[in-house]
Amino acid sequence: xxxxxxxxxxxxxxxxxxxxxxxxxxxxxxxxxxxxxxxxxxxxxxxxxxxxxxxxxxxxxxxxxxxxxxxxxxxxxxxxxxxxxxxxxxxxxxxxxxxxxxxxxxxxxxxxxxxxxxxxxxxxxxxxxxxxxxxxxxxxxxxxxxxxxxxxxxxxxxxxxxxxxxxxxxxxxxxxxxxxxxxxxxxxxxxxxxxxxxxxxxxxxxxxxxxxxxxxxxxxxxxxxxxxxxxxxxxxxxxxxxxxxxxxxxxxxxxxxxxxxxxxxxxxxxxxxxxxxxxxxxxxxxxxxxx
Numbered sequence: 001x002x003x004x005x006x007x008x009x010x011x012x013x014x015x016x017x018x019x020x021x022x023x024x025x026x027x028x029x030x031x032x033x034x035x036x037x038x039x040x041x042x043x044x045x046x047x048x049x050x051x052x053x054x055x056x057x058x059x060x061x062x063x064x065x066x067x068x069x070x071x072x073x074x075x076x077x078x079x080x081x082x083x084x085x086x087x088x089x090x091x092x093x094x095x096x097x098x099x100x101x102x103x104x105x106x107x108x109x110x111x112x113x114x115x116x117x118x119x120x121x122x123x124x125x126x127x128x129x130x131x132x133x134x135x136x137x138x139x140x141x142x143x144x145x146x147x148x149x150x151x152x153x154x155x156x157x158x159x160x161x162x163x164x165x166x167x168x169x170x171x172x173x174x175x176x177x178x179x180x181x182x183x184x185x186x187x188x189x190x191x192x193x194x195x196x197x198x199x200x201x202x203x204x205x206x207x208x209x210x211x212x213x214x215x216x217x218x219x220x221x222x223x224x225x226x227x228x229x230x231x232x233x234x235x236x237x238x239x240x241x242x243x244x245x246x247x248x249x250x251x252x253x254x255x256x257x258x259x260x261x262x263x264x265x266x267x268x269x270x271x272x273x274x275x276x277x278x279x280x281x282x283x284x285x286x287x288x289x290x291x
Contacts, residue, residue, distance in 0.1 A: 037101030038062040039197055039227035040086065045095035046250075047081060055081045057250035058095070065196070068228040070238040072268060073247035079231040083199050086229070087116060099197070117190035118199040119219075121233075123182040130159050131166040133185055137192030145192060153188035154218040155181065180211025187218045198226045202233040212237075235272045244268065 040063040047056045055078045063069045071079040084090050085097050088109040097104045099115055117137075125133050134146050141149075146166070150156040158181055162168040170177065177185070183203055190198065200219065204212040216237065232238045239258045246254035246261070246268045254266050261268040 038098075039065045039067070039100060040229060041096070041098040041101075042082070042085075043096045043098070045085065045092045045097060047078075047085060047090065047092050047094075054250055056085075056092075059247075059251060060095075061245055061252060061255075063227050063229060065227055066225055067243065068223060068230065068241045070230045070232045070241045070244045071247060072232050072235060072238070072244060072271065073253075074271075077247040078250050079247060080201055083118065083201055083229065083231065086199065087118065088112060115195050116197045116199060117193045117195040118201065119183070119186050119190055119203045120201040121203060123186045125170055125177075125182060125185060127170055129164075129167050129169050130162065130185065133170065134188045134192060137189035138194070141192055146188075149188045149192040150185075152191045152218070152222060153184050154214055155184040155188050178211060180214045183211070183215045184218050187215070187222060191222050196226055198223055198228045200228065200230040202231050204234065204237065235268075235275055 040061075042059050042061050045056050045059045046054055048054045055076075059078070059082070061069075071082060073079060081090075085092055086099070086104075088104055091105060099112055102112070104112055126136075131143065131146050134149060135141050137149065138145075143166070147156065150159060150166075159166055159168075186203075203219065204215050212234075228241075230238065230241065238244060241258075244254075244256060244258060244261060245252050246266070248267060254261060254268055262272065
């Protein structure tokens with residue numbers, strides 16, 4: 001009994017902590033896509049976790065409708081924090097975060113999130129059927145719509161080869177699927193939601209080359225015509241984005257295309273070259289060749 005209590009106590013403490021969290025804003029402020037407004041706006045945003053040193057320090061940038069923007073920089077520079085603020089998981093201590101011209105503070109966050117789809121490195125799948133997992137993207141979607149989303153996300157082929165196809169129930173943590181297959185199901189869920197803003201938080205960072213290619217192809221097709229904010233781990237995957245924002249110590253220190261940033265003595269160039277050298281070294285080591 002003592003051992004069971006010790007194992008259960010942290011879970012109970014976590015549940016109580018969640019119950020103590022303040023309720024999210026449910027304001028009825030009218031939300032609609034305003035023509036002529038940026039899809040995403042950060043204006044003088046500063047943010048720190050639990051009174052610690054600021055993660056973001058007066059950050060300002062915009063992303064136009066249909067623009068693909070990559071966020072890069074050293075670990076801990078605030079890339080993922082930007083996505084969390086945009087989703088309303090946290091509130092900036094200073095500055096404003098706007099979506100299609102609407103200030104998120106005081107808005108109905110549940111409604112605001114209808115504009116946003118997110119695919120992260122850690123895919124969240126449930127011990128339900130494949131169809132139900134995809135269907136979480138839009139409650140009430142028909143089977144025809146779910147299958148159409150699966151086709152666009154490159155998952156229909158492997159799903160039909162599963163024992164019960166779309167009715168196949170996934171194991172705990174979906175261990176009966178590969179990393180690439182899990183990510184493509186998450187993308188299918190985002191496709192089904194059909195939101196105008198797509199947030200990508202290093203969705204291919206933990207995948208092998210073959211799985212990365214499958215996921216990247218699905219993302220490229222889905223991203224067309226949407227505003228995309230991409231947190232990049234492998235810098236080789238962002239060479240063709242519209243704009244790259246380089247963060248350092250909570251601020252944007254550089255901005256431009258891949259070619260523009262590579263043409264100067266930039267932090268981006270140093271990060272890109274370092275990553276390229278590391279990849280080359282790993283490849284040579286795998287072939288038994290000394291660098």
